Amino acid sequence: MASEEPLDLIHMDISGPHPTAVNKAKYYIVVVDDSSKYKWVLPIQHRRDAPAILNHWKRQIELKMDKRIKAFRTDNAPELKKLTLQWQDECGSDAQFTIPGTSSQNGTAERAIRTINDSARTMILDAQMPSEFWPYASIHAAYIANRASIQNSRSPFELFFSVQPNTFHIHRWGCKIIFHNANDKNPNTQQKNKMEARGREGILLVVDEKVTGRYMCWDIKKKKEFVTESLQFFEENPGGPMLEKTRQEDANHTPTTTNTDTSSENNTEQIITQNDKVPNTELVPETQEDATDPTPEQQTGDSAPEEPIATAVQTDPMDEDMQEAETTQGAETPADNPDTIQERINKQLQDLYMKGILKRPYAQMQQEENDDTPTAKRIRAMMTNLLEREPETYEEAINHPVNGPRWQEAIQNEVETLREFKTWTEVPYQKGMKLVTAKFVFKVKPSIDDQPRKFKARLVAQGFRQIRGIDFHETYAPTPRPTTTRTFFAIVCAMNLNCQKVDATNAFAQAELGETVHLIPPPSLHKSGTVWKLNKALYGLKQASYAWRSKIADCLNKLGFTQCPEDECIMVNSDTGIMILIYVDDIAVAGSNSRAIQEFISNLARTIGIKDMGELRTFLGMEVTRDRKKNRMWLTQTQYIDKMAEELDMTAHRARPIGAPIASWETLEPKQPEERAANKPIFQSILGTLMYTSVMTRPDITFATSSLSQHTTNPAERHLEAAKRVARYLRDTNKHGIEFAFPRRGGMDEFLVGYSDADYANSKDRKSISGMIYMLANGPVHWKSQKQRSVATSTTEAEYVGFTPCAKDGIWLNRLVKWCIDKMDMALDTNQTGQIIKVRNDTLMYGDNQAALKIAGNLGANSKTKHIDVQYHAVKEWIREGKVTLAYATTDKMLADGLTKPLPATKFNEFRSQINVNAVPNVANTE
Known part of the structure; x- marks a missing residue:
């Protein structure tokens, strides 16, 4: 047994x-x-x-x-x-x-x-x-x-x-x-x-x-x-x-x-x-590789081992510029003859049968669906995996033996949508035209909330051929900072607002272009002797993001919205009490009145093509869970962490979970000459995944990722093992995330409150580590952990040097929160479901070193601080002007402690609980 x-x-x-x-x-x-x-x-x-x-x-x-x-x-x-x-x-x-x-x-x-x-x-x-x-x-x-x-x-x-x-x-x-x-x-x-x-x-x-x-x-x-x-x-x-x-x-x-x-x-x-x-x-069996990787004859572009085969002579009067542009459309070159994937699979399986590896022809195994022998099940599983691969070329997509009809439908939907938006106009080719090429990109979007998978085809311009000043000028388009995104959701929770999600359909293709751009469409859409003059932007164009941002901002301004001066990705309509957050084509819409939200969405749909996604449950890869009755909200990245664990083969069950992301004795000093070097690309890849999680929803691993990031150019094996430990910790706490709950503790006076701490000279270079965290609606919205630039001469100096960066970020954050709250309060009254909140004019900050607090409150200099760089004395001016208020907190209530040094498991769990990084309870989104 x-x-x-x-x-x-x-x-x-x-x-x-x-x-x-x-x-x-x-x-x-x-x-x-x-x-x-x-x-x-x-x-x-x-x-x-x-x-x-x-x-x-x-x-x-x-x-x-x-x-x-x-x-x-x-x-x-x-x-x-x-x-x-x-x-x-x-x-x-x-x-x-x-x-x-x-x-x-x-x-x-x-x-x-x-x-x-x-x-x-x-x-x-x-x-x-x-x-x-x-x-x-x-x-x-x-x-x-x-x-x-x-x-x-x-x-x-x-x-x-x-x-x-x-x-x-x-x-x-x-x-x-x-x-x-x-x-x-x-x-x-x-x-x-x-x-x-x-x-x-x-x-x-x-x-x-x-x-x-x-x-x-x-x-x-x-x-x-x-x-x-x-x-x-x-x-x-x-x-x-x-x-x-x-x-x-x-x-x-x-x-x-x-x-x-x-x-x-x-x-x-x-x-x-x-x-x-x-x-x-x-x-x-050696079959699956043949369907996964193209043969030399299928290779296109720079990766082809042989010279490209000359194409048939064109009868159209096209000059070298157009011919050169067409040759860059390697992604649209036919991958093989029709049904090539299935043919190659069948051929290889037949070879296995002839060599005696398979006992019966695969065709017979296909007919015997009840065949439960290990070989038959293995072959069927391999066939399933092979046929689920996303195609890389147009020919491969439409000739896919299983999903060909789905990809053809996706391509047709994409082309019809672009035509509906009048994205292009066909014009005759003229000598001297500067041409951009295009190709189809294919993606299978996974199922969400029991919804079927979505097969998506997108026509993408190859903008690397564009030249600044000729066919594009401006390219900048703002995206919200992670702090802004969390602040938005904290305010939604605090004011108990309804929140829905809107997705712009083919966003870039709805934005008008200010420059003349000529494009050679993929061969499947190309008519001989013509090119496309783009009226609207396409994904891949240099100016596409800028054009779309200008389009959506103009539409919202006409609907009565005002951009936040602290982050223009947040806009508020004070008349209707609606606040929105824009991230490219994803728009979060919040307000106290559901009818007003629906009316806004209807008005927006008259000017741009959008899709109402209903109640917001995901945003930028984060899961958003709410308990409206208890006025609580959680931001998590469970799916992202699970995917990371799967890619790192860390999904196996463990009897003892990792208690902390980094061992309390680990200092993560630089690699020594005698130490074995780690694989740099692997280390950097794992660290990049960890840092994205840390930046978005997991401040509890910020100290660990900040320490590891100091070794990206020369990692040792112990650094790689430490990174894997952080990954295992995330795997064991994959359902943890930021929790907003308001009101719960601290009251209105501490609606927004910051904490600043430092760990003195705890490294070989004797530089101290500063940590800061700001709590809004009892949840973390802004945090940092970083090594100070210069060596401090005492604990007091290290703590004092950390005040100015913390206060600087706090002043900006306070202005952002106050602007949003004041604009929303103008549209709310006590009869509505939204909760009116008043924000302090100054930024409240806590420190746990009384000597440093005394120095910050003293406007004059003394012999013990005269050597400190002048930039770190800015906090004194801000205190005098009333922009910042510094207060004392005991060490056990210092929420930034875990951002400055590794903590033992018990102490770390207390820190994680204090900053409200908690597991999501078994609760669905409730009204």
Whole structure:
């Protein structure tokens, strides 16, 4: 009977000896999780290397899953038996051994070895590769097997990590690749040859387990393995013949015996590194890659490996400018003949059948829908994934074997909408016209609130051909600051306003252009000898955002709206009591009177094309949840965090959640020369995701992300691990977000209140960390955590230096809030549902250092402050003018404390609760 939870029982066995591999491996260890049948393949050079490899694997998997392994089962191999007994003494895990002569007791591992060996052998034969590449084929076989359905249409990956795997990045093992040539330096001159080819041939070996889109490959020229993300696949070309050709050429040019293994350093240590970089791999037929990645004949634009094929001679008198513009429309070049995707899939599946990998033709499997064999279910799952991919070209979209009609409908809807808006006028082409090209972009929008998925096609201009001063001038269009967005929702909650969402239909296409722009439409819409003169903007034009912003602002001004001087993305109509927030084509509309809101939407619809989305539930990727009866609101990013966790393979269940985003002892100092460097693109990608969450709805991770952002150019492995810890913390608190609740505490006098704090010299460079946070309607709307520019000489000085930046932001925020509230109060009275609020004229700020507060209140200078930069004394002037009021708060009530230093889990939870970052209760949006 299988175990119930992952890591409850682990099976281990050693396979070999095998032929000596290119990396010197002769054996491999297979590790199988009993509950999910998830497999790991760990190549080793000698059997004595097994303990070191398995200890490393055990540390990695227990850290990743945040769970101890309960039991190990193996045969009586001395290397494994001694190690499992050692783990039993040190960790308390149960050591189980088979009775001699009864290998069936460890049948799970034995069966896994057979599956991996059969799959690896098949892939080696298919790619015509030498047998010494068996470790890579075995790892790839395990990788694919982990992603193939075995139980109730669920794969070992899903059973182990509780998330469905993504298989689009898997390609045919052993196929030819072209990778980016880094232009290695000449060993004699130490100079790069800039005339050397930018691409070099290689062979695909292993998919990187940790980073999607990264692969381990074989460099044919240098005869060694390497890891790359910049490569192109040629899955119809097996790598074996290329390898054999290179070896023959070397033999012909070298009279003496050549050592083909020039990479002698690929010993057991590199095998360990390989499996750290590229954990488990498995078996998938080589079909899905052919549908995912275009063949060389399909490549267009700069990425094509061959010269473009000349097009047919045009009979129209088009000059070089127009011909050049047409050649840039590579995205509209036909991807292949009609039905090419389905044809290639069927061909590859037939090849699998002929090679004996599939026991029956795929056509027969399609007819037998009740076939529940693992292979049949795996093939059906792969076909589903392949056919759901978003098309990249027009031809690929309309010829899609499943969604072709939907994409054709989406294209037709887009064209009809643009014609309805009279976006263009067809005019004859004239010599000398400056031309812009265009293409269709396709996107599947996921279902929301049980609504079906939406297939969207958009005609996009390729504005990179435009020239400033000729076919565009102004490009600036404002978007609201995150602080402004949160302030808007805080006011909506505080005043108990109704809030709806309006979406502008093809917004840019409704805006008139001030310049003359001529465009060559996609081939499917192009009439010979003509071009389009654009009357309205298209997505992709340089001036499109500016034109749309001017259009919507003009319409709203005519409807009686006034722009906020502090942020022009907020507009208010004092007569009707309606406040709106504009983010490009998304408009949030708030007001106390539902009838007035509907009347405004109707009036706006007469001037521009809009769609009433009803009650606002999402905005800029945030979920907006309200409890109108208790006057509460939550802003969360649950879907965004869940997607991040899925992409980072962090969706697996953990018994013990992460208590804080950063450990209380972690200082995150710069990388030292002896430390191992992290993968910079991966670190930057994770950090970018974390920072967006921090900026929008999660001030509780701001200190962590601010500290990590100081190492973006030179991250160490510990910085990457710290970033992953923050990601795991977000995953464990994915339903947390900003909570506004008014009135609840503090009363009207503290409707808007700020807090300023500093942590003195807590880093190697001895610079202090400043933190600030402003609470509006009892929820955070503005926060920062940043290192001070100069070294402070005392705690008092560090606290004092932090006052001015906090006060500066507070003065602006107070003006923004006061303007909005005053404008809305003019339209409200006590008989309406809206609540009238009065805002202080000054900005109220708290600090927890009395000496610093005393210095700020003293207009004169003294010997202890005369060295401080003059800019930090501005707070004194603002206090004297009555713009800022500084008050004392005890340390336990200092809400900015968690923005200046890492806190222990208990203290951190108190901080998070104080700033009102709470989990959304099980409550629907209520009136």
